[in-house]
Amino acid sequence: IQLQQSGPGLLKPSQTLSLTCAISGDIVSSSSAAWNWIRQSPSRGLEWLGRTYYRSKWYNDYAVSVKSRMTINPDTSKNQFSLQLNSVNSEDTAVYYCAADYGSGSFSFWGQGTQVTVSS
Amino acid sequence: DIQMTQSPSSLSASVGDRVTITCQASQDISSFLNWYQQRPGKSPNLLIFDASKLETGVTSRFSGSGSGTDFTFTISSLQPEDIATYYCQQYNNLPLTFGPGTKVDIK
Numbered sequence: 001i002q003l004q005q006s007g008p009g010l011l012k013p014s015q016t017l018s019l020t021c022a023i024s025g026d027i028v029s030s031s032s033a034a035w036n037w038i039r040q041s042p043s044r045g046l047e048w049l050g051r052t053y054y055r056s057k058w059y060n061d062y063a064v065s066v067k068s069r070m071t072i073n074p075d076t077s078k079n080q081f082s083l084q085l086n087s088v089n090s091e092d093t094a095v096y097y098c099a100a101d102y103g104s105g106s107f108s109f110w111g112q113g114t115q116v117t118v119s120s
Numbered sequence: 121d122i123q124m125t126q127s128p129s130s131l132s133a134s135v136g137d138r139v140t141i142t143c144q145a146s147q148d149i150s151s152f153l154n155w156y157q158q159r160p161g162k163s164p165n166l167l168i169f170d171a172s173k174l175e176t177g178v179t180s181r182f183s184g185s186g187s188g189t190d191f192t193f194t195i196s197s198l199q200p201e202d203i204a205t206y207y208c209q210q211y212n213n214l215p216l217t218f219g220p221g222t223k224v225d226i227k
Contacts (some may be wrong), residue, residue, distance in 0.1 A: 045218060045219075045221065046164070046207060046209075046218035048215055048216040048218070061214055064121075064215070097163055097164075103169055104152075104211060105154075105211020105216050106154050106166060106169040106211065107154075107156075107164070107209075108166050110164060110165075111163065112163060113163055
C-alpha cells in the first residue's frame with residue numbers, strides 16, 4: 001500500500017485547506033480499511049483529525065476539535081480521499097499526514113506528509 | 121478524550137543498552153495500544169500493535185507489554201538506527217490519541 005499526498009502548503013487565515021491522498025495497492029472502498037488524516041505540530045503533537053471508511057455504506061468520524069470545519073471525502077473514480085478544512089488559522093499550521101488503518105485504529109501505512117503553513 | 125502520557129520525554133543511552141519507555145492511559149484501554157517510531161523528517165512507522173504484537177518486518181529487538189492503563193516499550197539492545205522519537209497511541213475510543221513522544225539519542 002502506498003499513499004501519495006498532494007496539495008498546497010501555504011495559506012492565508014480564513015482560507016480553505018484542501019489536501020488529497022492517492023491510494024495505490026488497495027481501493028478506497030475497501031471493506032477492511034479506514035482512511036485517516038492526522039496532523040503534527042510542536043504545540044499539539046500528533047493529532048488524529050478524522051477518517052472515512054466503507055462498510056456497505058460510507059462512514060465518517062471526526063475529532064471534536066475540527067468537526068465543525070472539516071470534511072473528509074472519498075473519491076472512488078480517482079481512488080483517493082481528501083481533506084477539506086475551512087477557515088484556517090495559525091493554529092492549523094502543522095505537517096498533515098494521510099494514513100491507512102487495517103486494524104481498528106492502527107496506522108499501518110502513511111503518506112509522506114505535507115507541511116501546511118497558515119500565515120498572512 | 122483519553123489522555124496518553126509517556127516517560128521519559130527524552131533519554132540518552134549507549135549502543136547495546138536496554139531502553140525502556142513507559143506509556144500511561146488516563147483510563148482503561150485494555151490492550152488497544154500501538155507503538156510507533158518516527159525518524160527525523162519521516163512519517164511515523166507502526167512497530168507494535170495490540171500492546172505486544174510485533175508488526176510484520178519489525179526487528180525483534182523491539183517489544184511491548186502491558187494492559188489496562190500501564191504499558192511498556194523496550195529496545196533490548198540499542199542500535200544507532202534506533203535514533204528516533206517513539207509514540208504510543210490508543211485505539212480503545214474515539215478520538216484516537218497519541219502520547220507526546222519519547223526522543224531517544226545515542227550517548
